[in-house]
Amino acid sequence: MRRAGGGVLSGDETAAVVEALTRSCPADPPEPAPGDPDRPRPVVVESSAATQPLVAALDDRAARLLAGCDRESLAAFGRALLDAWLADGMPAAESWALVAQAHVGDDATMDQLGPLVRSWPAKSRYARAIDGFAVLATVGSDVSLRHLLAIEANMSGGSTNDRAADYLTQAAALRGLSVTQLADRLAITHGLDTGLAVDYGPRRFPVVVDEHLTAHVAGPDGRILTRPPKPGVKDTDAGAYQWFLQFKKDLRATAAAQTARLEREMHTHRTRPARDLAGVLLPHPILGPIARRLLWGEYDTANRLVRALRVAEDGSLADVHDTTVAVSGNTPLGIVHPAELGDELAGWAQIITDYEILQPFAQVNRPAVALTAEQRVATGLAGFGPVAPDAIEGLLRGRWHGNGYETSNSTHTQLRHGMPGGLTLLAELDPGVPTSAYPTPAGEQRITEIWVDDTWSDHWQRERRTPMGAADPAALSELLVELYALS
Incomplete structure (x- = not known):
């Protein structure tokens, strides 16, 4: 390993560098630690919902030692340590070799580490994956954050993915940005912005x-x-x-x-300041052509649609009457879901047709379920049937979960799916489907009721308390479309 000013580190100096790196560890969790206040290091209750700790800074002596090393040589040395740890089976006791990359790693290290971290949850290496998230977020370079964005883009839920999302949020906040704004700014151009x-x-x-x-x-x-x-x-x-x-x-x-990312934003109501549409997305050689063919929405502080807008040919914004609209730069803009458009849906569909706009994904012409005023205040929707048991089981193999009494029959009598805002959508089944493939196959089913409940509930109460209109209209529409397709 080389010194920053030239020459090579001695064996003792190299050993000192390794000793400094062995002290690499996550910082103390930022949440208050519960327990006995007299205990010097009280036990922290881990929670995927809590703010996750980044990698702690090295002490002054270790920082000075690393500062005296040539950065390129130090990064290569760090990768050698990482390779040796991987070859040894990733022992937990030596996981400092991974965490240390936050102090010594460069972009080449992040390119090596990103795919590894992405693969570890599928191999049940959850703790190591979380350490990897911390390293990528702590380094905070464009390269490391692109890898963290790619990890988030392929998440399917769970506590490990909650932690990845939190690390990404922290890394974006360190740049004064939301995750959406960060993703916009780090979208690669393939050189199209400079000419090829x-x-x-x-x-x-x-x-x-x-x-x-x-x-x-x-x-x-x-x-x-x-x-x-x-x-x-x-x-x-x-x-x-x-x-x-x-x-x-x-x-x-x-x-x-990028098209898939923007479609996910439509589902999750991620917004960006209006100034970013004109200043970041539209000038981008890849994001611009996608954004121009989408319908955008102005949202209030409660994330409710105020009005829908399209990008006109001159880059201005126009409403459903094709009138130019001025929007302040701080106004939150998001991608509209058709379930939010209400009576304007037909008008927007006609405009998209008249201007011969080929949307990058199904938006205005997307299958959607919009509740009537009466349905929004109701605490449940009518069921339907008959439904083939195979169709129910198909949902259970996907993103839906079963809910049922643990009896000798072990039957799911409810389908449930999480929604934004701490809510769950439930569909009551009659007579229900087995929780295992081994019992007698289920017979013909009916969905007797569709309702919304708090996620923390066990969902067995008789009284329905939550109006259907409390659910996010985009998320509710997507799930109702799946349910109604069963018939």
Whole structure:
């Protein structure tokens, strides 16, 4: 390992560096620690809902020692420690080798670590995954946070994923941003913002991208070509042709990932300040073409839709009457779910058709269930049937969960699914389906009632207390569409 000013560290100095790194650990949890106040280090109750600790800073002596090392050499040394720990089976007692990457790792380290951390929960390495989240968030570079964003994008729920989301929120807040704003700013451009070309040497074909994010090239006469002519004998860089084919694949993958992210935002009501639409999204070579084809909404402080808006051809915002609307820069804007549009849905669908806008995902024409005024104040919705037991079991293999009495029959008599705001949607089943595949297969089912309850409840009370209108309209619509599809 090299010194910052030149030369190589001695064996004793290298040993001192390792000894300093062995003290790497998470900081004390920021939540108050319950227990006996006289105990020097009271036991902390771990909670995935609590703010998660980042990696603690090293003491002054250790920090000075690392500062005297060449950063590139130190990062390579850190990766060697990480590799040795991985090869040894990731022993928990030596997990400092992972946590230490927060102090010594560079972008190459983060590129190595990101996919590993992403894979560990599936291998039941939950504690190590949480340490990895802490490292990525503590480093806080563009590269490390892109990996943390990719982890969040593929989360399916659970306490480990709650911790990943918290680390991402903290890392974004350190930059003065929300997670949505961070994701917008870290969206890669593939160089489209600076201009690209298939450069053979003697011949050069500028790369152009259409509104659907399909890459083409411009020929010498200005005509748009699906792909460049193949290299000839006089061309000095024949590899540029294969580069373009790979670029098209990479662009397609990025466009699909960003489209999926924005669709998730529609479900979760993530918003951004209106100034970010014009200042960040629309100028972006990949986000811009997606954002222009979506319907946006102005939201109030309670995350309720105030009015829907579209991006006009000149970049201004227009309402359902095609009137230009001025919105202040701090106004929260989000992607509208059709269940929120009410009586304006038909008008917006007509505008999308009239302007021949091909939306990047089903939005205005998305299957949706919007409650009537009477249904919003009701504490339940009518059921339906008959429903095939296989259809119920299909939901249970997905994101729905069963709920039932532990009897000799072990039967699920409820379907439940979490919703935002601490609520759960429930569907009552009659007669119910077995909790296991081994008992006698279930017969024909009916859904007798659909209702909303607090998530913390056991859901067995007879009285229904929560009006259906208390549920988030987008989340409720998506779940009702799934349920009604059973019939």
